Amino acid sequence: MYGMVNQALEDMLIERFGRPAWENVKKEAGVNVEVFITSNAYPDQMTYSLVGAASRTLGMTTEEVLRGFGQYWILKTARDGYGELLNLGGSNLPEFLENLPTFHTRISLIFSHLQPPGFSCQDITATSLRLRYYSDRPGLSQFVVGLLEGLGDMFKTPVRVLQEGSAGPDRDYDLFLVEWEQPQP
Ligand code: HEM
Incomplete structure (x- = not known):
């Protein structure tokens, strides 16, 4: 994955647990990189190793690390670093969710690899929809849950995410029911 992902994980862990804890995570993960270059592609395994090491050394499950990282990605990384791209996604939660299927297309123009x-959306009502998440990368469903919760926070719209199914032999996507309330003032 692009360096911006590992960099964001680093930022989150330093902010929450301090630099020594981060150095320990890198050591435990066997990652010997001083500075992640945002626009360089790194092996996916590096990101998985960092998440696994964070889980082992900080006493959280990998699911908890991924969910927290999804929230952080929206509320800090994307907002601070890619605000304009994020704004193009929509001006309220349902609009943003319905635009998710094409959201990364713009990002692919900048980061060509x-x-x-x-994503695809089904069963759309005024307060809910079903979201299908397709990925070649296994095990990231809780990252998606955190991302959706982060979007709810960003739009001040209480959101509930329920995973209804996982990718496996009979389907090639994870399935989420996303329900939301009216935005709060
Ligand atoms: C401006 C905001 C965003 C930027 C710059 C961004 C960029 C990226 C980048 C660079 C990756 C790594 C993929 C790679 O390097 O090949 C990624 C992965 C991912 N992004 Fe985004 N993203 C943004 C917002 C979102 C949002 C709003 C969602 C969904 C709610 C999302 C869902 C994901 C998921 C699930 C992955 C994991 C990749 C996979 O499943 O294969 N992203 N994104």
């Missing part, structure tokens, strides 16, 4: 996730 991007291997983006796939």
